Amino acid sequence: MNKKYAPLFEPAYIGKLKIKNKMAMAPMGPIGYADPHYAYNQRLQDYYVERAKGGIGLIITGVTTVNVDVEGIEAPGMPCVTKCPKAFVHNASQMNERIHAYGTKIFLQMTANAGRSTMPGMVKNMIAPSAQGNRFDPSVQHREMKKEEIAQYTKDFVKGAMIAKRAGFDGVEIHAVHEGYLLDQFAIAIYNHREDEYGGSLENRLRFATDIVKGIKKACGQDFPVSLRFSLKSCMKALRQGGLPGEEYEEAGRDIEEGVAAAKILVAAGYDALNVDAGTYDSWYWNHPPMYFEEEGMYRPFGEILKKEVNVPIILAGRMENPDIAVEALGKSCDIVEYGRQLLADPDYPEKLRMDRLKEVRPCLGCHEGCLGRISKGPISCAVNPACGRESIYGITPAMKKKQVLIIGGGVAGCESARVAALRGHKVTLVEKSDRLGGNLIPGGMPSFKHYDHDLVTWYEHQLKLLNVDVQLNKELSVEQIRNSDNDVIITATGSKPIVLRQEKLKKAVVADDVLMGRVHVGDQVVIIGGGLVGCETGLWLAQKGKQVTIIEMQKEILGGPHGMPFMNYSMLTDLMKYHHMQVLTNTMVEEVKDDSVTVVQNGIASTLSADTVISAVGYKSENTLYEAIRDLNKPVYNIGDSNQVHNIMYAIWNAYEIVRNI
Structure with missing residues (x-):
């Protein structure tokens, strides 16, 4: 282990719960991972176990609702802890037993859902703290919640915590006075216009959230940990309008002063840790930072503020995969460093860091294409890791018969093809006519905010070296040379070229x-x-x-x-x-x-x-001339990546992975 990163591997505590290191998996929504009983399906169980195997100290699950009836959430969608407790306990217990085998702790994140931040069509009943328009479609109106519905949610949170404890979870996290979800809408005055005990003063607007933790502590015991997903600042200029980093604007939501006051009220009510970020659905890029955030660890200033104001552990995410930044943040901005999409890209990040193998860490691009960007199409996965979320059914297995595989083109599709083929035991040669690998990722990664694209190229270069792939640069094969080669399989990954205006x-x-x-x-x-x-x-x-x-x-x-x-x-x-x-x-x-x-x-x-x-x-056009010239060979010939169809990085990787894992 590199000694300067040793602080990340020291134990952490939330209340009396000991965590083996100071690294946690951030909660990311498991939409589509519920079985017909709203319990965790096998894919979701394997997904979390894979991250435990990779060495993370604490897993905080993605949102699991406590009630599907008030909003009318149909199955199969989001898991629900209270809908069928027997099924939930049965599935979660076997998952948690496996996770605990690796010494990892796990919290169940429970949610009151999205209120006015829900995407139209996802729920039947449109509710909110007060009557208002939907975040994404203002013409869709949300009605004010009844006090009886708030009371039902509160009871369901307590019931959910009791079920979670029975299922072997080490604690729960309440979702959320964060991101403009329903509990956060109650907490922020721009959304909450109620005149009863749930509106008006800050204490009243936080009553929903404080009643929940008080009820859980009474039912589950004071030593049962309860963390809170908490956004210190809303970072919004107005409804549906975010404020950029460094931009001067008047905060329309929760400002830092009110955020600090809210944190103190919430901790006094019984929350044992704050899982901190910034933003709302109206400034959504703050909660889910794209690559355009050039500053890594962008939540550190917010964590540093709260560290001085409350006496519970601060958990902090926000592109913290640079271990130098993570170590610097410990003690100053947070007590536990949290990783989100980086653990989708590479579930083994903690172990690779511990063993000083950082060059082997597959980087997250910050692209959102495989995770949140495809929630409407299926369960979250990862653009650079096709096996994410389908670990047990879509992994790489050894080939029954070892073959000689020739890959022509060293862009991302060619590199992924070479990696997967080599992992399966094939003998692989990759030929690239230029002097470096990367293809269109080289120009595409030139802007400073796209440097993760170049990081991915560097990762592929290292992987192919470790796997003994024969990489031949500055080489171009003729059709005749390919026809006369003794390779068993040929893959063309010759990419695409920019369309030139010829008028x-x-x-x-x-x-x-x-x-x-x-x-x-x-x-x-x-x-x-x-x-x-x-x-x-x-x-x-x-x-x-x-x-x-x-x-x-x-x-x-x-x-x-x-x-x-x-x-x-x-x-x-x-x-x-x-x-x-x-x-x-x-x-x-x-x-x-x-x-x-x-x-x-x-x-x-x-x-x-x-x-x-x-x-x-x-735009770009496919460069498929070579494939068309050799497609009739009396052996398998595959055309992948942009040379097959111009698309994004995710589909270049996913299509290459799909084809080569079956060669």
């Missing part, structure tokens, strides 16, 4: 890849043709360098609209574009590119924009 009037535009790689000089006035992800991210990167940037998009919305990418990413990227004064012209066509200007047409009206540099970011 005579548009030829002066340069492609975004050349800009990102520094192959062209960029002037001060920049026009970007294409408002997709590449265009907007390239534009943001240039705007951060002081360039005046205009985005031209022919569709009515950039980035495919709010549903075209994970919403927290979309929200933060568009807010950053506004913050950096980027001009966006939608429903607009480029008519002509000249040396110092661009002619555009919007709604039938032509205008001219000054431009030193015009950048084309209109």
Whole structure:
């Protein structure tokens, strides 16, 4: 073990509960992991056991509701601790026995659900502390909760804690005076306009949350640990409008002063630990930080404030996978360091850190594509770890017959193919015509906020070296050489190329890849043709360098609209574009590119924009020429990644994993 990281492996305490190290797994929603009885299905059990096996000291489960009837949550969806207690105890007990075998403790996180923050269509009954519009669709109205419903929820939290204790959980966490969920909506004045004992003063607005912990302590005993998911600050300028890091604005939700006061009331009521972050659904990127947060450990200032104000342990997440940052935070900002998506990407992170094998840690990209970005499509997983959430049914198994596998192309799909093939015992050769691995991740990772893409390339390079993959750079094979090779399986992963505007009037535009790689000089006035992800991210990167940037998009919305990418990413990227004064012209066509200007047409009206540099970011096209030339070989030939279909990093990895694990 590297001695400077030793503090992370010292024991921690929550109340009288001893935890083997100072590292915890952050709660992440297990939507879709419930069986027909609302109990934990086998996939969810295996998912948590895998993280225990990886060395984490404390697991805090994702949200498990205490009541599905008030809001009308249909199965199979979120697990519920009270709906069928016998089934819940039966499934959770066997999971917890396995987790405890590794010396890991586990808390059940229980929720009162989302109130006005629920996504329309997910529940039948739209409720909230007070009558108000839905966060995502203001036309959808939520009615004010009845006092009888609040009392029912409170009883169900207590009942849920008793069931959790019987099922072998070491404690519970209450979800949440955090992120603008239902309990948080009661706590924040902008959402709570009640005039009864649950509204008005801060003490009244926190009554729901304090009654819950008092009831649990009475029923389960004072020594049964109860933590609270808690956002110190709301980070919102208004309803549905977040405040960016470093931006000056007047807090519309809970400010730090009220957050400190709330924390003191909650701890006095009996909470044994605060699991701290910042934000609400109205500033969603604070709770689920995309890659655009360039500061790692962004919650440390909030933890440091609370450490001085309350005398219970502070648990802190927020991109803490850099162990230097984690060690620095211990004692100053927190007592326990919490890891979320990093444990989806690599469940063995704690053990790899302990054994000084940090180069082997698969990095989280901060992309949200495999986790929260796909909740509507299925249970959460991970873009870079296809086995996440399906550990027992989708792992890598040794091949029955060892084969010689030739992979052509060293982008992310080719690298994942080589990794999986080698793990299965095949003899693997990977040929890449350039001087480095990475493919489109190299230009894509050039903006500072995308450096995790380059970290992934570095990880693949190290993995392929450890697995003895024969990597041949600066080499291009002819069709004839491939046809005459004695390989048993051939995989083409030749990627994609930027679409070049070939119309005579548009030829002066340069492609975004050349800009990102520094192959062209960029002037001060920049026009970007294409408002997709590449265009907007390239534009943001240039705007951060002081360039005046205009985005031209022919569709009515950039980035495919709010549903075209994970919403927290979309929200933060568009807010950053506004913050950096980027001009966006939608429903607009480029008519002509000249040396110092661009002619555009919007709604039938032509205008001219000054431009030193015009950048084309209109997409990529598959480079599948090689595959088409060899697809008729009398042996298996697979075409994967962008050379098959232009998509994102997640599908390049997932498709490669799926194909090669079956070769």
